[in-house]
Amino acid sequence: MENQLSxxxxxxxxxxxxxxxxxIPHTQVHQVLRRSLETAQDVIVVILLVMLLxxxxxxxxxxxWMIVQPGTTYPTLVSxxxxxxxxxxxxxxxxFYLREHRVSVALIVEVAIVxxxxxxxxxxxxxxxxxxxxxxxxxxxxxxxxxxxSERYFGRLSGASDTSAH
Numbered sequence: 001m002e003n004q005l006s007x008x009x010x011x012x013x014x015x016x017x018x019x020x021x022x023x024i025p026h027t028q029v030h031q032v033l034r035r036s037l038e039t040a041q042d043v044i045v046v047i048l049l050v051m052l053l054x055x056x057x058x059x060x061x062x063x064x065w066m067i068v069q070p071g072t073t074y075p076t077l078v079s080x081x082x083x084x085x086x087x088x089x090x091x092x093x094x095x096f097y098l099r100e101h102r103v104s105v106a107l108i109v110e111v112a113i114v115x116x117x118x119x120x121x122x123x124x125x126x127x128x129x130x131x132x133x134x135x136x137x138x139x140x141x142x143x144x145x146x147x148x149x150s151e152r153y154f155g156r157l158s159g160a161s162d163t164s165a166h
Contacts, residue, residue: 042098049094056087075121082118089114106155109148116141 063080066072093107120137 038101045094045098049091049098052087052091052094056084056091059084059087079118079122082114082121086111086114086118106148106151109144109151113141113144113148116144 059080063077063084066077066080089107089111093104093111096104096107116137123133
């Protein structure tokens with residue numbers, strides 16, 4: 001009996017809440033505008049995903065040609081492979097955004113780590129090792145790793161959703 005009574009109160013409260021907001025015309029305008037803008041933003045993200053797939057396909061095609069061409073150095077090939085991995089991480093980030101409607105700090109930090117490693121690989125291919133730049137890259141990688149570890153540690157403590165884009 002008490003459960004039925006509490007359900008009736010909840011249902012009546014929802015009706016009152018809906019009725020109250022239905023009487024205020026600007027509330028509906030805000031809801032429609034918000035939904036329209038969120039839909040437009042989702043469309044833009046989907047367009048970015050399609051463009052990212054096109055760039056990945058083009059990069060893979062160029063990588064295939066680089067492999068069969070004589071004179072291509074291994075660091076250049078590895079750098080292109082890492083570039084494809086960066087694009088894949090960006091793709092995961094956008095998919096996560098579409099699913100959760102928020103940006104994943106962990107995925108962004110992962111992209112930054114892979115980008116820094118790609119830069120180091122590319123610089124090693126051209127033997128451009130400046131000690132300050134090397135130390136700066138090492139410190140950047142340590143800071144990014146610390147950010148990633150702390151985000152995952154505190155994410156587990158708070159019970160935040162997983163950042164993998166399934």
